[in-house]
Amino acid sequence: MRIDVLTLFPRMFEGPLTESILGKAIDKNLLDVHVSNFRDFSTNKHQQVDDYPYGGGAGMLLKVQPIHDAIKSLQADSGRTNQRIILLDPAGKPFNQKMAEEFSKEEHLVFVCGHYEGYDERIRDLVTDEVSLGDYVLTGGELGAMTMIDATVRLLPEVLGNDESAKGDSHSTGLLEHPQYTRPANYEGMEVPHVLTNGNHKLIEEWQLKESLRRTLLRRPDMLEKVELTDEMIRLLDEVKKEEDM
Incomplete structure (x- = not known):
């Protein structure tokens, strides 16, 4: 699986993507992750990626151009045009285990991490999914993307070492997992x-x-x-x- 992340804060992903299960998946070549700063795709001389909303209102909106060009660039880089492009948004469909299982069957996922007040509505025309981590608002989509990536990647074959491990997890069966114990008795x-x-x-x-x-x-x-x-x-x-x- 290839995963691309479009974010204004690439360094936030350095720790989570190099440790534990995700890090091991990358080391085993089961996962290929690319994190890009979509500010680099801004055509503005100041690399501005946000602007005031038409009609007024509080806050700033992410502009469509940098994200559009970033998506086109990664499509050219990967040689694929069938990406599942996921927009992190509090107004999106709530993320759950079923969605993680669905994502795990894809070859290429793209996570677009928002920031500021919201998105230019035309950005939504560029994506396949709008997904929320839960009924609350974070300062950006990065933490949500990390969570979704972790929940998805652990379902890939060979990632956990024992493919049966994930099948009995809470939510995978539709029920919460039963209590478990180890030694001493x-x-x-x-x-x-x-x-x-x-x-x-x-x-x-x-x-x-x-x-x-x-x-x-x-x-x-x-x-x-x-x-x-x-x-x-x-x-x-x-x-x-x-x-x-x-």
């Missing part, structure tokens, strides 16, 4: 559930599913409305509701 009176240490894999799988349903019910009940529950899941969920006195 007893730490200062806090014990690992016996079912996890008895070697009965069928009982372990049932316990994991039940606890995943319990955690989702108690913390994110809205998620259950979107899950197609099997007969077993309905039975286990009924047990959980009785145990929780719900």
Whole structure:
């Protein structure tokens, strides 16, 4: 996968893109990342990339020309014209695990990180997606882009080392992940559930599913409305509701 980032602050990406899973993915040649300052594409002699909005209003808007030319440049550099171009915007569609899975199937992603008050509306005509990290406003799109890149890249084959690791993550199955434990089995009176240490894999799988349903019910009940529950899941969920006195 190739990822391009258009930003006014390229140095913000130096740490996140060289450490941990992302850094290893780049070292293994599983990921090719390019970070460009779209100020370099401004035709203004002062490299200005923003201007006052027509009709008045507070703040400054990013101009269409620098971003348009930056996108054309990276298309020429990559030799590809089928990029998924993602505009980071608080008014965009909320980012989620399903979207990360969708992005992970693409060959080339482009993240456009905004700044200032907003965008010239014509910039939206240049992109394929408008995406928000959440219902709040950041000072720029950089942190959002880093988060989306991390969530996407970890789903690429061979990135995690064990491709099964991501399949049971919270949100990947539609439920929150069940509780997990490691040694020691007893730490200062806090014990690992016996079912996890008895070697009965069928009982372990049932316990994991039940606890995943319990955690989702108690913390994110809205998620259950979107899950197609099997007969077993309905039975286990009924047990959980009785145990929780719900």
